[in-house]
Amino acid sequence: SETANGVAYGAPARVGVLEIGSVRLSDVPVTINRTAMTTSLLGMPFLDHFASIEVKGDRLFLGGRR
Numbered sequence: 001s002e003t004a005n006g007v008a009y010g011a012p013a014r015v016g017v018l019e020i021g022s023v024r025l026s027d028v029p030v031t032i033n034r035t036a037m038t039t040s041l042l043g044m045p046f047l048d049h050f051a052s053i054e055v056k057g058d059r060l061f062l063g064g065r066r
Contacts, residue, residue: 010034
């Protein structure tokens with residue numbers, strides 16, 4: 001697919017359980033990409049589970065579940 005950073009190659013997959021802090025989601029769609037990265041990304045399909053998203057400095061705050 002084409003991204004703001006150019007063409008990216010990836011394969012769709014699903015994760016049975018994804019836990020970040022106290023948040024636990026089941027059967028989450030993910031993309032496994034071939035791009036060299038130093039960190040993982042949280043995409044909009046994951047972030048859409050929350051009522052609000054706020055960044056303060058180097059911290060991400062996820063508010064309420066939809």
